[in-house]
Amino acid sequence: MKENLKAKLIELKKEKNAVILAHNYQLDEIQEVADYIGDSLALSKIAMSVKEDVIVFCGVKFMAETAKILSPDKKVILPVIEAGCPMADMVTAEELRNVKKDYPEAAVVCYVNSSAEVKAESDICCTSSNAINVVDSIKSDQILFVPDQNLGSYVAEQIKDKEVILWQGFCIVHNRVTSQNLLHIKEKYQFAPVLVHPECRPEIVEQADFIGSTSEIIREVKKLKDKKIIIGTEKGILYTLKKQNPDKDFILLSEKLTCMNMKKTTLKDVISSLENETNIIEVDESVRKKAYDALKKMILL
Numbered sequence: 001m002k003e004n005l006k007a008k009l010i011e012l013k014k015e016k017n018a019v020i021l022a023h024n025y026q027l028d029e030i031q032e033v034a035d036y037i038g039d040s041l042a043l044s045k046i047a048m049s050v051k052e053d054v055i056v057f058c059g060v061k062f063m064a065e066t067a068k069i070l071s072p073d074k075k076v077i078l079p080v081i082e083a084g085c086p087m088a089d090m091v092t093a094e095e096l097r098n099v100k101k102d103y104p105e106a107a108v109v110c111y112v113n114s115s116a117e118v119k120a121e122s123d124i125c126c127t128s129s130n131a132i133n134v135v136d137s138i139k140s141d142q143i144l145f146v147p148d149q150n151l152g153s154y155v156a157e158q159i160k161d162k163e164v165i166l167w168q169g170f171c172i173v174h175n176r177v178t179s180q181n182l183l184h185i186k187e188k189y190q191f192a193p194v195l196v197h198p199e200c201r202p203e204i205v206e207q208a209d210f211i212g213s214t215s216e217i218i219r220e221v222k223k224l225k226d227k228k229i230i231i232g233t234e235k236g237i238l239y240t241l242k243k244q245n246p247d248k249d250f251i252l253l254s255e256k257l258t259c260m261n262m263k264k265t266t267l268k269d270v271i272s273s274l275e276n277e278t279n280i281i282e283v284d285e286s287v288r289k290k291a292y293d294a295l296k297k298m299i300l301l
C-alpha cells in the first residue's frame, strides 16, 4: 500500500516538476520520501536554489511562508493548511506594532517561527542556530525579542551587554518538559549526555550538556563517542539521528516531545495536495518585501 503511494508520488513529482522538502520534525513516512530534510532555514535556502517549479514544504505554515518569501516565483505547497505553529500565533503584527511604541529605541529580533506579517514588522530575523550571533550583531543596546521567551532568555544569558525584552510566547511542545522529567531521565541513564533545543525552559537549558537547533544537535551527535544519548527536542529528529548513527541509542527526554501540528501531514496529503495543486501559499507583496528584508539581513550575516 505504502509502496504504491510512494510510486505514485515519484510519478507526480516528475509530472509537476516538484521537489519535496521535509522538516526534521515530520513523520517518518514523510522523511522517507523527502528529497531534502532539514531545519526551516536550511530548507528555505534549498527552496531558493532548486531548479524545480513546485516546492512541497512538509512542515508548518510559517516554514512554507518563509520559503515563499525567499522564492516568490516558485509555487509553494503546504500539504495540510491547518498545520500551524501555536508559538507563531502568540504574536500578531498589530500586537507587535503596539508594543514597539513602548520601546522606540529597541531593535526587533524575530524568531523565524512567526508569521510573514510579524517578520515584516521586525528589523531582523533569527533561527535557533544563529540567534546569539544575530543579537550580537545589532548596534542597538535594547532588543525586543519575539515570540519565544525561552530562546530569548537563552540569548540574553549569553549576551550580557544588551537589554533583551522578552515577548511571552513559547513552544507548547518544548515548554512541556519539566525539571522532574530531566531528573528522572538523568537518574535512569546516568552517563548519557543531554542535548536540548533552546525552546526548552531555562531550567532545562541550564542543566543540558549541549544546546542547539535541530541541525546543530544532528551535527553534535555525530561527534559524540557515547552510546546512549538523551535528546530534548521534537521526536521526529530521531529519524535522522538513528539513520546516521545506527550504533547509538537515543532516549527522548520526554514522551511529551511530540508536535501534533508537525504530525498532521501524511503521505496521502502530500500526494493529494500536489496532484490537485491545492494549499498554495501566497504572501501579500508589500508584506513579503518587508519580511524578505528582515530574513535577508539574517542570511547575509
Ligand code: CIZ
Pocket: 023, 024, 038, 039, 040, 041, 112, 113, 127, 128, 129, 197, 212, 213, 214, 215
Ligand atoms: O527553525 C526550525 O527548523 C525549527 C523550528 C527548529 C530547529 O531548531 O531546527
Ligand code: SF4
Pocket: 025, 060, 084, 085, 086, 087, 088, 113, 171, 172, 173, 174, 234, 259, 260, 261, 262
Ligand atoms: Fe511550533 Fe513547537 Fe511545533 Fe515547532 S515544535 S512547530 S515551535 S509548536
